[in-house]
Amino acid sequence: MPANEAPARRFRVGYLSHVPHPSFLETAAQHPEMEVVRIPLDQPEAAVIEALAACDAYYVMASRDELPKPFHVNAALLARLPDLLMVGSTGAGYDTVDPAACTAAGVLLVNQAGGNAEGVAEHAVGMMLALLKRMPEAQAAMRAGQARDRNALMGRELRGRTVGIVGIGNVGTRVAEIVRLAFSCPVLACDLYLDAATIAARGAEKVEMPRLLAESDVVSLHLPLTPDSRDLMNAGSFAQMRKGAIFVTTARGNIHDEPALHAALASGHIAAAGLDVWEQEPPPPDHPLLNMPNVIVTQHTAGVTHESRSNITRIAALAFADAANGRLPPRVINPAVVPRFAERWAAAFGRPMAT
Known part of the structure; x- marks a missing residue:
């Protein structure tokens, strides 16, 4: 120089x-x-x-x-x-x-x-498996000394069940791949920004939200928080889900309405939920969803690997x-x-x- x-x-x-x-x-x-x-x-x-x-x-x-x-x-x-x-x-x-x-x-x-698609996708699928097999409920019963009848905790298998993915970007695409290839699951996807051909190339069938909610055994959220997605999963959305379905979100808090989800779980309409994201992170210790035996909770750690x-x-x-x-x-x-x-x-x- x-x-x-x-x-x-x-x-x-x-x-x-x-x-x-x-x-x-x-x-x-x-x-x-x-x-x-x-x-x-x-x-x-x-x-x-x-x-x-x-x-x-x-x-x-x-x-x-x-x-x-x-x-x-x-x-x-x-x-x-x-x-x-x-x-x-x-x-x-x-x-x-x-x-x-x-x-x-x-x-x-x-x-x-x-960049964190693999970590988040594995977390979401792990929650699906644990919830269908009722692992958190079994753990709670055993720790409370109430585990007696194993049939009372009879679970379900993921194989062949319909998985609905809301938002099929990097993470949603990887979730679709895992459940389709490893568990032979039909995959439905709702994504406002992608056409049917693109979604098909990512391993899913493009559908609108009412059909996804009505036909999915597992609903998993993988979309960003935007004005359009805020409160997307509200009381009406949970009511449209198939009775006994599983709800999983590793997306963002405020996309699902927490009191509405609690009510849907308490009524038995939704069988279980896996929650990695919250309106307040971490949620307060007395948050109602933290104390439900059919809910897996994590502190926005899906991508923290x-x-x-x-x-x-x-x-x-x-x-x-x-x-x-x-x-x-x-x-x-x-x-x-x-x-x-x-x-x-x-x-x-x-x-x-x-x-």
Whole structure:
């Protein structure tokens, strides 16, 4: 480098408190064009904002209850970060980010869709198997000293049962593959964004929600939380499900109505439920669904495996590296922003983005 030439400015990525897996930092370290900055949360809010304001990108926690509200990406926060170019969530979800606000501010939003598909799909199918075999009920009876008649806990097998998948993206496709190939299950799928041919290629038959609910022995949710999906599974939806069916969700809280699900389980209309996601995470200890013997509960841990966390953090680091090198990363949530993002990136780095 000539003595009078300034070194190229690095693309600065800030994260709060911690990263989900060391793979993020290990992958980022292989890209010297990128600088990663840890911003501690044990300091005044103004100091956190000041540190974020000096970053080109924000690697934001995806779980809404783990991230303090002032640092959720919305119009108010973005107004305090006028030079921010990009936001990347730590997972497939982006509940802590307002995509419309990002687009209005010229900020690119990416997620890590598909990175944890195996972990989440295995979790969902594991719940199906445990619920059909009534494992949580057997465990509760044994621990209470009430296990006497094994026939009282007679279960069912998954093989050949109809599985209804709501949202057949990366995770839903993998669930369909597992239950179809390993258990010979017919698979129905409802997805507003995919046509019948695409869904057929993913191993399922495209149907509308009323038919899926009426004909499925197991209903499993695998869609993001959006205004369209909020409260999708309400009292009316649960009433439409086949009597004795199983309900599983590893998607997002607020897609299913928790009091309505509790009522459907208490009435016996729904046989059992597997819940990995909640309106409040974790739910309070006295939450009614936590104390039902026919419910399996986990704390949004379906995708919290060593393999999934390593994969999603590596994908995130590579997305930031793409942006650092002037390339558009994959998995863009708000594609309408791309032209303005490219203009802002070029102004910040003094050269056009790669085409």
